[in-house]
Amino acid sequence: MPFEEKFHLRIPGPTPVPLRVQHAMNRPMIGHRSAECSRLVQKCSQRLQSVFGTRENVLIIAGSGTSALEAAVANTVAPGEEAVVVVTGAFGDRFAKIADRFGARVHRLDIPWGEACSPDALKSFLLSRPRVKAVFLTHCETSTGVLNPVRDLAQIVREHSDALVIVDGVSSVGGVPCEMDAWGIDIFVTGSQKALMLPPGLAFVAVGPRARKVIRQAEAPRFYLDLQAYQEQLEKETTPFTPAIAHLFGLEAALDMLDEEGLENVFARHRLMMEMTRAGIRALGLPLLAEDAVASPTVTAVRGTETIDATALQKELRRIGVVVASGQQHLKGKIFRIGHMGYCDPLDVLTLLSATETALHRLGKPVRWGAAVAAAEEVWSRV
């Protein structure tokens, strides 16, 4: 590579940060208790509602996405209470680990990685566990590129229990249609470094009325991630602790960009990038981990084959200047993952695909030049 720093970051987060967001983050620092910061917090919280599909409060935490997952657990499930965690990959697994660590009685509904949880599977699992206080779901499972049918799953929970519906939207919110209120989600969390086009360091927790009540009465030990404190301070247009102010400056710019493109167009772009990626990868003869029906618009997992080692291909791509992610846990070495979310467009997908052709060739694999690119261009041409 001629330019060390000129690489294409195509992992499923952190994602590239637009120049406009960077410039916004460079605004002169302000006091965290100033009127200006109050306006910023209040405005960001309010403007985030549309990406979550909610009219409820969106709480803003300085932390990684995992801090939001923990907040969603520690504020809702008391030690000894029962929770269902639907595990479709590494991030469902993380939800289960957090709930376990906080003393919940965790019922794991384990789904083979690469598949989605079906409403029927959840229904029968839930019906035999009537004392469950909360059901934890993953919208887009970043480790497999599967988009779980959260709308249908939430409906099942609402119809057959009083449990809260708590959803990890870390790699979906901002890239995929999310209708928190219409779908009956009680808590919906995400992070800054995925479809929202910011550096990592901000986490968001949208809280509906049923969850608010539970949070108010929760007694588990928590302080930094006490959502009741964030609720109360948001009503005073501030945060309980110093917010990540530069990130909030950037968030305003990122939300401007989403507004200008229009959320419907943003979602269509992500879906297009998914379809182009899948068509291109298929044209190279590489298998996809997830089936079309459950594929996520934000991330695509590609399997290695008997002759093509996933890790070797990932490393060759890195040498050419394209960074993709490896598999996690038992999928390590078996897949690589392509992020196509946030500040990413169809041309980036074509770049990725052509680099993949070159990488395969350099690994000594037979490649029909342009095959992946052609397939993706053809998909694009149909829009």
Add this chain to the structure above:
Amino acid sequence: MPFEEKFHLRIPGPTPVPLRVQHAMNRPMIGHRSAECSRLVQKCSQRLQSVFGTRENVLIIAGSGTSALEAAVANTVAPGEEAVVVVTGAFGDRFAKIADRFGARVHRLDIPWGEACSPDALKSFLLSRPRVKAVFLTHCETSTGVLNPVRDLAQIVREHSDALVIVDGVSSVGGVPCEMDAWGIDIFVTGSQKALMLPPGLAFVAVGPRARKVIRQAEAPRFYLDLQAYQEQLEKETTPFTPAIAHLFGLEAALDMLDEEGLENVFARHRLMMEMTRAGIRALGLPLLAEDAVASPTVTAVRGTETIDATALQKELRRIGVVVASGQQHLKGKIFRIGHMGYCDPLDVLTLLSATETALHRLGKPVRWGAAVAAAEEVWSRV
């Protein structure tokens, strides 16, 4: 003010971010599991050792300073165990609240706000409480501008108990000499947005060997702030959760700046700015909250008088373009606080003092023009 965004941020954090740090933060995003990110995490952690005065690991958390305070509590004191918290202001109070929330039996040693805790006071308090597992201290109490004699206090704890010495260094580390190892501190925490010249959003926890042992055996529920996980991952040159990567880019630049100036010079600059500020404020007839012997080099609290309202003066300063902070809790309305730390120099102090002269005049108070500036210049001339 002619320029809305041209103000002087002189609160005790967040502090102004140098252009050079901003530029570093604008580097293209990288993957959080890349070799480059490992180097970054490992390098930042290692380079932070000198500002803490330690050869121990410095753990890096994406979060506000309070996340580090909580980590220091939740990983060391089990529910029901006893802890002493020395409270000299709002941040000692926060330590006590966190310890209380996590189920510790908290013994508060309350010191009047504006004073430091004396070694003798701590000694007698500690001797009558032999089962204490940890003693929580605040180095610079940001709410009062008092620098507690942490070296002497730590020595008392070490001589008279087996308790861990846990210190909040949020507004001291990087601005004031800190000798964690030599002073016998077991856990020393700070945040990014004070003397380290970064935006808020990173927290640091330096952990000594005695604390490491306690952390390894701790069983209190914690996940995002589980320091054992940060320890183990740091040994693999990474973090358990996605770090605030842009902040780490910035941190490298900030540490470069501290290296180039030389830590001894950095500390001397902070001491000079304190002395200039105090001389200037005194020349205006305004009383200082803390006595010289315990005054912090990073923040100065100024009392209002019978004729000069602290809040009115703060607001007038804001109109002129200088932002100072109000008092907290029972000092609200009675003091204002000047931050002189991080990216701040003697000229900034002169600007602040001349603005204060003008603000007093605009409030109809008698002012001898130039009095504060002259007193500060005279201090500066003696260096």
